[in-house]
């Protein structure tokens with residue numbers, strides 16, 4: 397065990413199941429460990445590093461802004477915050493923005509918006525319907541929203557006001573809607589429970605139901621947003637307009653930033669009702685702005701669609717070589733490979749040893765979330781390693 401692993405054991409809370417790798421450097425879609433071993437990074441900081449590691453645009457924005465203004469209070473206006481808010485609104489169907497420091501904080505803000513909306517427009521309704529298998533983050537309210545008992549059980553009692561219903565069932569949402577309901581919250585594609593995508597028809601039905609009942613439709617786009625699935629926001633692919641979306645991960649290209657975007661009618665906060673010390677500070681917003689502008693101006697979405705489709709086709713192709721590979725699924729650079737047995741841990745360890753980083757999203761599925769700049773040659777290299785590893789079970 398390296399010294400760093402011993403230090404982790406001694407000083408860090410035991411929250412992460414880490415791979416025995418100490419990463420020290422990154423460039424593009426590659427990272428290096430303390431022994432200078434090179435890896436292809438298909439984890440991408442958990443779907444965060446949209447432009448890869450240490451992209452010159454991000455480095456330049458960090459450098460410039462860190463020499464200009466890093467943090468001031470939200471008691472004042474700052475330019476990067478407003479530039480990023482404007483760019484997000486100009487490129488989405490939403491009207492107003494609030495910046496947080498992480499995904500879960502964006503969701504917390506969205507819960508508050510929904511409750512305030514319910515208070516004003518639905519006779520104090522406060523319940524938010526969410527679905528099984530969802531993942532909305534780690535705060536006490538977000539685990540109540542998250543439809544997975546394994547995240548909830550150690551921390552009961554949870555705050556009330558969240559109703560988890562069956563996944564991908566419009567009937568279940570209908571049945572759970574009462575006078576107390578103020579919003580429905582969904583992920584366009586469930587990332588953490590294995591890359592699951594409901595039909596467009598489902599989203600359309602939910603949208604109509606929200607319209608008929610004056611409920612807000614909140615989409616958690618923390619993992620799917622900012623280009624990850626091949627469009628700037630995943631909702632575009634389901635032909636609906638949400639009332640609120642939450643973002644984080646890819647938005648900052650690696651720096652911690654989250655955002656709530658809301659339609660005018662749902663942006664019901666009044667001064668003093670929400671806030672953040674660090675949220676939307678000039679440093680992270682300048683990097684977020686540079687990242688988003690680069691994505692929009694450099695065919696990054698096209699690359700994600702085309703090269704992402706190539707990744708999916710290559711994964712699909714593994715089914716004919718390996719009978720225990722049962723499904724390849726996903727969109728853009730959010731893909732998963734399903735096995736008929738629980739071998740993810742072993743597959744990931746063997747891939748790591750051969751220089752490929754991937755994520756064991758479930759005991760029987762692995763997930764791929766490389767940077768949006770990934771090229772076909774990178775995918776060929778990754779698939780080559782994966783084939784080599786999978787041949788052990790042939």
Ligand SMILES: Cc1ncc(COP(=O)(O)O)c(C=O)c1O
Pocket residue numbers: 498499500501503531532533534583587588616617618619644645
């Ligand atoms: C869909 C979704 N929502 C919320 C979160 C929580 O985001 P964060 O870890 O930035 O708090 C995640 C993180 O994986 C996520 O995938």
